[in-house]
Amino acid sequence: MLTLNGTAGNAQAVLTWTAATGAETYKVQRSVVGGAYADVATGLEVLNYTDASVVNGTAYSYRIAAVNASGQTLSNIVTLTPNVAQATTGTLEGQYRNGDSGASGNAVTPQFNLKNTGTQPIDLSTVKLRYYFTKDGTGDLTFWCDYAQIGSTNIEGKFVTLTPAKGTADTVLEISFKSGAGSLAAGAETGVI
Structure with missing residues (x-):
């Protein structure tokens, strides 16, 4: 059928x-x-x-x-009936860890996990994560998500130069989710991103 x-x-x-x-x-x-x-x-x-x-x-x-x-x-x-996404009302808890603590690396490898601590599902396409850092040198930055439990193809990233700088940070990595990432149910986690 x-x-x-x-x-x-x-x-x-x-x-x-x-x-x-x-x-x-x-x-x-x-x-x-x-x-x-x-x-x-x-x-x-x-x-x-x-x-x-x-x-x-x-x-x-x-x-x-x-x-x-x-x-x-x-x-x-x-x-x-398609409609503009409504603002998310819910509570997210963000968890972070450094994925590479080596002093000689040339990559920033933050790892994130989001947990919905609210009582309603949250549409992940309405969520943005921001990771602030100081850029070394003048070379171009490249975003790459090698693993995400919710699917690495559902993750997007872009780098934004901060003018003026925010504290010592002059660059922010904005991580967002495509619609294919779906919703995060109450009590659920995204898993490591």
């Missing part, structure tokens, strides 16, 4: 579905509620799709077509 699930985000709809027996490819079909369905993606060989061509505040209906030489089978319909 082909079952579709979806989550609305900020200007996007994230869709996942179960595999259909005999399906060769999948099509994502969308309609503005009450309108005709049109293909928004075809020839998919994966079980997920993010539709980033939607407008916040508009309700969309989605269905998946499992396609093979005999025709197609349709999934259930899911209706989603």
Whole structure:
């Protein structure tokens, strides 16, 4: 049985579905509620799709077509209304440790863990971590996340020069989370990042 699930985000709809027996490819079909369905993606060989061509505040209906030489089978319909993410209300506890205490290294390797100590889930895409430091030299800085329990591809980092400096720190690493990182349930932890 082909079952579709979806989550609305900020200007996007994230869709996942179960595999259909005999399906060769999948099509994502969308309609503005009450309108005709049109293909928004075809020839998919994966079980997920993010539709980033939607407008916040508009309700969309989605269905998946499992396609093979005999025709197609349709999934259930899911209706989603993308909206701007609301400000997170919750309590996060940040834990930090130095991942490399060697004096001769040329990398900053902070490791973080976030714990939701509140009673409501927190959408991680609304959270930013800031790591302040003093930059050595004039070379370019590169961000790389080699491991995250929630998936290193869900982590983004950028370096910002502080003008004026904040104490002795002249640079900040801003770490943020993509929508694929999901939500952090009450009492849950991200695990080491």
